[in-house]
Amino acid sequence: MSIAAKSVSGTGFDVERARADFPILQQTVHGRPLAYLDNAATTQKPRAVIGAISRYYEGTNSNVHRGVHYLSEQATNEYEGVRKTAQKFLNAADLREIIFVRGTTEAINLVAQSYGRANLGAGDEILITGMEHHSNIVPWQLLCEERGATLRAAPINDVGELDLDRFSKMVGPQTKLVAVTHVSNALGTVNPVRRIVEIAHGFSVPVLVDGAQAVPHMTADVQALGCDFYAFSGHKVYGPTGIGVLYGKAALLEKMPPYQGGGDMIISVTFEKTVYNRLPYKFEAGTPDIAGVIGLGAALEYVNNLGLENIGAHETALLRYATAAVSSIPGLRIIGTAKDKAGVLSFTLEDIHPHDIGTILDQQGVAIRTGHHCSQPVMQHFGVEATARASFGLYNTKEEVDTLVRAIERVREVFA
Amino acid sequence: MSDLRDLYQEVILEHSKAPRNYRESPAATRKAEGFNPLCGDRFTVYLTMDGDSIRDISFQGSGCAISKASASMMTQTVKGKSTAEVEELFDSFHKLCTGRGHGNGGANLGKLTVFSGVWEYPARVKCATLAWHTLQAALEGKQETTTE
Numbered sequence: 001m002s003i004a005a006k007s008v009s010g011t012g013f014d015v016e017r018a019r020a021d022f023p024i025l026q027q028t029v030h031g032r033p034l035a036y037l038d039n040a041a042t043t044q045k046p047r048a049v050i051g052a053i054s055r056y057y058e059g060t061n062s063n064v065h066r067g068v069h070y071l072s073e074q075a076t077n078e079y080e081g082v083r084k085t086a087q088k089f090l091n092a093a094d095l096r097e098i099i100f101v102r103g104t105t106e107a108i109n110l111v112a113q114s115y116g117r118a119n120l121g122a123g124d125e126i127l128i129t130g131m132e133h134h135s136n137i138v139p140w141q142l143l144c145e146e147r148g149a150t151l152r153a154a155p156i157n158d159v160g161e162l163d164l165d166r167f168s169k170m171v172g173p174q175t176k177l178v179a180v181t182h183v184s185n186a187l188g189t190v191n192p193v194r195r196i197v198e199i200a201h202g203f204s205v206p207v208l209v210d211g212a213q214a215v216p217h218m219t220a221d222v223q224a225l226g227c228d229f230y231a232f233s234g235h236k237v238y239g240p241t242g243i244g245v246l247y248g249k250a251a252l253l254e255k256m257p258p259y260q261g262g263g264d265m266i267i268s269v270t271f272e273k274t275v276y277n278r279l280p281y282k283f284e285a286g287t288p289d290i291a292g293v294i295g296l297g298a299a300l301e302y303v304n305n306l307g308l309e310n311i312g313a314h315e316t317a318l319l320r321y322a323t324a325a326v327s328s329i330p331g332l333r334i335i336g337t338a339k340d341k342a343g344v345l346s347f348t349l350e351d352i353h354p355h356d357i358g359t360i361l362d363q364q365g366v367a368i369r370t371g372h373h374c375s376q377p378v379m380q381h382f383g384v385e386a387t388a389r390a391s392f393g394l395y396n397t398k399e400e401v402d403t404l405v406r407a408i409e410r411v412r413e414v415f416a
Numbered sequence: 417m418s419d420l421r422d423l424y425q426e427v428i429l430e431h432s433k434a435p436r437n438y439r440e441s442p443a444a445t446r447k448a449e450g451f452n453p454l455c456g457d458r459f460t461v462y463l464t465m466d467g468d469s470i471r472d473i474s475f476q477g478s479g480c481a482i483s484k485a486s487a488s489m490m491t492q493t494v495k496g497k498s499t500a501e502v503e504e505l506f507d508s509f510h511k512l513c514t515g516r517g518h519g520n521g522g523a524n525l526g527k528l529t530v531f532s533g534v535w536e537y538p539a540r541v542k543c544a545t546l547a548w549h550t551l552q553a554a555l556e557g558k559q560e561t562t563t564e
Contacts, residue, residue, distance in 0.1 A: 353480035355455045356424075359537060363420055371455050385456050385478050414424050415481075 013314040018306065019395045021046040032365030035400040040185050040213060040344055040391030041369050043238045045299070052298035053240065053291050064290055065264055065281070079290055082297030083280070086245050089300045090230060091221040096279035097253065099246040100288055104212040105135040107231030107246035108179070110283065111208055112139040114256040115229075116177065122148035124176040127205075129167070129191070130156040130381055131184040134374040136210045140179060149176070156381060160187040160336035168199050175200070178207045182214035186375040186389070187336025188319075188344030190214070197226040206252065212236050216393065217315055217342040219308050222247050234292065238394075239299030243292030246283070253279050260285040303394075311394045315343055318392050322401045329408055335387050346373075346387040349408065352415050354388040360414055361388075364407040366400075422533030423540070424481065427489075432481035435488035437474040444474070450550030450561050452542055457483045461550045469498050473551075480543050482534065487547030489528060499555055506548045513544045 019025055022044045027034050036044060056078070062071035064079045086098045101107045120126070126140045130153045137151070144151045154167035162180075171178065178200040183190050193209055200207045206228035211220050216237045222230045229252075233244040248256075258265055258276055262285035267275040276282045303311060322345050326332050331350035349357055358370035369389045372379045379386060390404055441447075444462035451458050457479030464472040473491045478484075494502050508525055515535030534544045553561035 355457075355480035355540075355543065356482070359423070359540060360420055376456075379456075410420075414420055415429065 011310065011313045011317050013306075013310045013394075015314060015395060015397055019397075021048065021302075022395055023047060023050070025395060029365045029367070030363050033403075035366045035396075035403045037390040037392065037396065037400065037404060038367045038369050039216070039393035039396070040236070040373075040389065042235045042241065043216060043393050044395070045240070045295075046238055046302050048302045049239055049295045049298045053295045056291050056294045061291075063287055075290055078297075079288070079293050082293045082300075085297045085300050089215075089220075089304070090245070090247050091223050092247050093223060094250045097247055097250050099248065099253075099280045099283045100293055101231075101244050101246050101283075102242055102289070103233035103235070103244035104210055104231045105139075105233075107229075107244055108136055108208065108210065109139045110246055110259045111229050111231075111248070112143045114259045114283075115206075115252065116140075116143040117147065118255075118257055120144075120147045120149045120176050123174065124149040125172075125174045126151050126177045126179065127154060127167075127170055127175050127200075128152070128179050129154045129162050129181070131160065131162070131187060131189060131191075131375070131378050132179070132181055133185050133210065133212070134376070136179055136181060137377070140177075153377070156189075156378075159338050160184065160189045160378075160382075161338045161340075162189075162191055162196075164192065164195065164199075167196070171199055171203050171205060173203060175203060175205045178205050179210070180207065181210040181212075182220065183211075183217065183342045183344075184336070184375075184378070185213045185344070186346055186373040186378045186387070187338065188213075188341040188346070188391075189336060189338040190218075190340040190342050192340075193225050193227065201226065213343065216303070216311075217308075218312050228252055234296040234299060237299055238302060240289075240292045240295035243289050243296045245296075250279060253283070258282050258285070262286040264288075306394065312342075314394060315392050315396075318396055318398065318401065319343065319345065321398055322390065322392070322404070325401055325405045326408065329405065329412070331412070332408065335382050335384065343393075344389060344391045346389045348384055348387055349411060350415070352411060354386045356415070357388045357408070357411050360411045361404070361407045364403065364410060366404055366407045368404075423537055425530045425533065427527070427530045428485040429481060431485035431488040435475075435484055437491035438476060438488065439474045440476050441472065441474045444472075446554045446557065448550050448554035448558055448561060450477075450546050450553065452479075452483070452546050454542065455480065457543065457546055459483070459487055459547055459550055461487075461547065461554050463551075463554045468500075469496060470494055470502070471496075475547060475550075479546065482531075482540055482543040483546050486531060486544045489530075490547050490551065493526065493528060494551065502551065502555065506552060509548060510545060513541050 024044045060074045062075040064076040083098045140151045197207045208229035209227045211232040215232045230247040235241040265285040335346040354370035371386045441462035446463040449460045459477030462474045475487045513534045
C-alpha cells in the first residue's frame, strides 16, 4: 500500500494527520494494531477534547450560574460559550433553543414527558418509522401507555429505506407527533428528513429528529430541515459520554412544562408557588455536566475545524470502498443497501452468528459491534437475529478496511 | 494473541453445526426459556423428569456457536442425572468457563472440557453457560431466565 493511498480516493482529507489527534488509536489489541470500526456505538476522543476537560478541572472548576466569584464566572462563561457553539453547529435561530441533556435518549424522553404528556390524549397517534433505535420507540410507548395514545411505525422497504408513500398515508389529523431518525444506526440509511417534515407540517404535526448517527457525518441545519426538535449525543461526535443536546423551536419549548424540577430551573420558590426559569434553563434542573459541556464544545470545534463536508466525503469514499471489498466475500450479505447511506456497514456471513464473527475479528484487532444494535424491529424486518456492524469515523483508513476483509476471511476459515 | 482454536475447538464447531437433542418436546413435563439480552441468544430447554432424575432433555433456539454447542453437549451429559448431580456439574462447568477450576476437584466434566478455552474470552462466558442457566431454571420450575 503506497502512502498516497492513505488519503482515501483523493478527497484531500488528511486522515493520517487526524489519526495522530487520537491517542487511543495508537495502541495494539491482542498484538495487532487497533482497527476501531465501532464508531456508531461511540467515537474516540481527540486530544483537544481530553485536554479541554482536564484544563477545566485543573483551572476552572466551579458551579455555573450561581457564584459571584471568579471561577464561577469563568465556568459559566465557558459553559454558555458552548451553547453558542452548539447553536451555530445546528444553525438554530435562537440561543434559547439549545438545551443540554445527558444524550439523545434523555432528549427524546424530555420531549415525550413534557411535550407529549401536555399534548397527547386517547385516540391520538405518534408516528415513527420501522428503522428506529429503541430510544426512539420506548419513550413513546411509555407515553402512549399513560395517555391512551397509539404508536404507529411507517414501514421500510427491502433495502432499508423508509416507504415515503406509506408514511404519507399514515399522517393525518389523529397524528400528534412524528419522530424519525436522521440516520439509521443499524442500516446507515439517511432519511429524507426535509420531505418528512413537509408532509408532517401539512397536517401541522411537529417532527422530532433523532440525529445521534447523523451529526458525526453531515451538517445538520435545523432551519433548513425545518424540524421542531433535533437531538444528538456528544459521544458519537468525538465528545464525552453523558452529554448531548436537545434543540427545540422556542415557540414550542415556551409552552412546554418543565421535565425535571430542581435548582437552576426556577426563578423563585415558595411552598405555595414556584416560578420557573426562562428558556433554556427551565429544562436544565440541577448542576449540569459542566465538564461534559466543555468537552462537547471542544469536540464540535474539532469537527468544525476539519470540516464536516471533508469528513463526510472521506467517510463516503471509505464506505464505498468497504462495500465493494466485502461484496466479494462468499456468503456475505449486506443488511441495508439504501441509496443514501452514511457510515454503517451491517452484514451477516452465511449462518455464522455475528457474536462469533465479533470474537474472531477482535482477535485480529478489529473492533466492531455485533448483535441487534438496539433495533430489534429492524432485525425482524430483515429476518435476522443480529448482524455484525462495521461503522466508520473520520480517522478510519482503507488499510483498516483491508484488515477487516482479511479478518472476515479468517472467520470463514475457522468455520470452514 | 490467544489461538482461536482454543475457543473454537473442532468438537464445538461440529456440535454447533449439528446440535444433538435439538427438538421441541411437546410432552415435556418442564420447560424454561433462557435469554441473553446482550446478544439476543435465546434457547428453550425441555425436560421430562423421572422422579428426581432427568429422563429426557432437548432444546431449541438460536445463538452463537459457543452457546449452541454448549447446549447440545449439555443435553448429552445430563441425561439420566439427578438434580444434585446436575448442580455439581454446572458448578464445575462454570468454574471451568471462568478459569477458576482447572480440573481440580468437582464433578468429572468429561467431554465438556472442550470449553476450557472460554475463560480467555470473558465476553463469551455467558454464551457457554446460557443453556445451563436455563436448565437450572427448568429444574427449579421457573419459566424463564436471563443471563443479565
